[in-house]
Amino acid sequence: MREKKLYYIVTFSHTAEAMAFEKKCISENISGRLIPLPVEISAGCGLAWRMTKEEYEKYSEAITGFEGIYTLKM
Amino acid sequence: MxxxxxxxxxxxxxxxxxxxxxxxxxxxxxxxxxxxxxxxxxxxxxxxxxxxxxxxxxxxxxxxxxxxxxxxxxxxxxxxxxxxxxxxxxxxxxxxxxxxxxxxxxxxxxxxxxxxxxxxxxxxxxxxxxxxxxxxxxxxxxxxxxxxxxxxxxxxxxxxxxxxxxxxxxxxxxxxxxxxxxxxxxxxxxxxxxxxxxxxxxxxxxxxxxxxxxxxxxxxxxxxxxxxxxxxxxxxxxxxxxxxxxxxxxxxxxxxxxxGTENIFAREKALADRFISGIRDIKGIRLYGDINAEKRAPIVTLNIDGISSDVLCDRLWTDYGICTRAGAHCAPLMHRALGTDKTGAVRFSFSYFNTEEEIDKGINALRELSEQ
Known part of the structure; x- marks a missing residue:
């Protein structure tokens, strides 16, 4: 069985916010990717940005324009 | 065309x-x-x-x-x-x-x-x-x-x-x-x-x-x-x-x-101005709108006395392959203001991709049709 790993999940209120966030991450070389919103989390947008704990800690100050941030083992 | x-x-x-x-x-x-x-x-x-x-x-x-x-x-x-x-x-x-x-x-x-x-x-x-x-x-x-x-x-x-x-x-x-x-x-x-x-x-x-x-x-x-x-x-x-x-x-x-929007506008305005210059002395031509304004959309709407607008538009297409629009242009109150509510008018509207040669052909077509 695949071992679960801790991720930081950034959620958005709507798709345009998710798209703006992804664009900013790409331009600032912030790692991670868009995934379907995990069912454990409630958020407006069906897309969420997933990044590792290390990535989040490295870039946390640069991250803006989102609805919420959660941690989740997945 | x-x-x-x-x-x-x-x-x-x-x-x-x-x-x-x-x-x-x-x-x-x-x-x-x-x-x-x-x-x-x-x-x-x-x-x-x-x-x-x-x-x-x-x-x-x-x-x-x-x-x-x-x-x-x-x-x-x-x-x-x-x-x-x-x-x-x-x-x-x-x-x-x-x-x-x-x-x-x-x-x-x-x-x-x-x-x-x-x-x-x-x-x-x-x-x-x-x-x-x-x-x-x-x-x-x-x-x-x-x-x-x-x-x-x-x-x-x-x-x-x-x-x-x-x-x-x-x-x-x-x-x-x-x-x-x-x-x-x-x-x-x-x-x-x-x-x-x-x-x-x-x-x-x-x-x-x-x-x-x-x-x-x-x-x-x-x-x-x-x-x-x-x-x-x-x-x-x-x-x-x-x-x-x-x-x-x-x-x-x-x-x-x-x-650049300003270059697109300049190009289209130049084409419209060339067209207006070429047709304004045609006998019986009526041009609508403030055609001398510095800033205007590249639209020239007209009639020629003695030719109904639908016939003019149709002959432009059948005899010259020129696409224009005839009729009331979905703006009934404007037509009343211009006095074209009964006659309609023929609208020429230009794009960045039109050429001077096309404009000159349009001028020539109107000239010929006005003389028939």
Whole structure:
């Protein structure tokens, strides 16, 4: 069985916010990717940005324009 | 074929538009509905197009722009939200039926500003305290006359009225700074001067206006809510967007940004001026609109005494392969103001991709037809 790993999940209120966030991450070389919103989390947008704990800690100050941030083992 | 019906739809699109539409058919999934690559590709494209439109139209927040089917669709959304049957609304004789018919349907009290024989309005509009909104176009689709939107905006806001602008004839060819001008709601289409495909258009709604949905349905987000998500743009975008069309519009916006709106305008104005210079001494010609104005949309509407407008338009097509538009141009009040409500008129409208040679052929055709 695949071992679960801790991720930081950034959620958005709507798709345009998710798209703006992804664009900013790409331009600032912030790692991670868009995934379907995990069912454990409630958020407006069906897309969420997933990044590792290390990535989040490295870039946390640069991250803006989102609805919420959660941690989740997945 | 020579195509001078660009105020209806531009058919000479930038080369990238066709390719973008074609490629998108193979690559675009459903936007806002998934995290797989085809869906994300569509979502990114939609967002990128919003950003390009925002940059072109002087709007800071791209999410204040929702995609619509065309300008008519956008104007119906605007009227549906802004106007109730007890409201007092100001509009003008220069308007298209895309504004007039939704306003008539609303049952609101309408004050219609008269246009003079050149199709121009006096911009010193009297706006009363109980006026809910002013609905006005940026340029007339019949005469090409331009509205000084800043002046109307100042007047409207001084009296707490909203300014709703129909930019069907100007978006892409004449500079629009929506926020700086104080436009509250801006309606535009993609298939005219924005040089995109039909079925694309949009509506900008100023920040702090909580617009209500016109249609409701799938949004890809907030799926368990009984109501449409309340924020822009999702509040106005129920159902799957026309991503294939938007892909083409995106490519057209690249062309416009690379070329520059001011260069596109200068080119089209030069073509219109060349045409006017070549035809104004034709015996019996009647030119409508303020044709000597420095700034006007590249539209030249005319009649020739002794030839009915439908016959003139048809002979231009059958004898010369020149596409123009005859008839009433969906602007009944403007035709009454110009005195062409019984005769109609023939409209020539030019694009960046027309050539001087085509203009000269158009001049020659009118000359020959006037002598028969």
């Amino acid at each position: 020579i195509y001078f019906d660009n105020a209806a739809t531009t058919i000479h699109k930038p080369e990238g538009v066709k390719k973008a539409v074609y490629d998108s058919l193979d690559t675009m999934g459903n936007p806002s509905r998934g995290a797989h690559e085809p869906s994300l590709r569509a979502s990114r494209l939609v967002y990128d197009t919003r950003e390009k439109l925002a940059a072109l139209l002087g709007i800071n927040d791209p999410s204040r722009i929702a995609f619509t089917l065309n300008a008519t669709d956008a104007l119906n959304i605007a009227v549906n939200f802004v106007v109730s049957s007890t409201d007092s609304i100001i509009t003008t004789e220069c308007e298209h039926n895309s504004v007039l018919r939704p306003l008539y349907k609303s049952g609101a009290e309408l004050t219609v500003i008269r246009a003079d024989k050149l199709g121009s309005i006096d911009h010193d509009i009297e706006i009363k305290n109980n006026t809910r909104a002013v609905f006005i176009n940026h340029a007339s689709n019949v005469t090409g006359n331009i509205t000084d939107l800043k002046k109307i905006s100042d007047l409207a806001h001084r009296n707490n009225a909203l300014l709703v602008v129909d930019a069907a004839q100007t978006a892409g060819v004449i500079d629009i700074k929506a926020e700086e001008t104080g436009i509250d709601i801006l309606c535009f289409t993609g298939h005219k001067s924005l040089m995109g495909p039909q079925g694309t258009g949009g509506i900008y709604v100023r920040k702090d206006i909580d617009i209500k949905p016109f249609r409701v349905g799938g949004s890809g987000i907030h799926s368990f809510d009984r109501e449409q998500p309340p924020h822009m743009p999702d509040v106005l975008e129920a159902g799957t967007l026309n991503c294939h069309g938007i892909a083409g519009l995106n490519a057209a916006l690249d062309f416009i940004a690379e070329t």
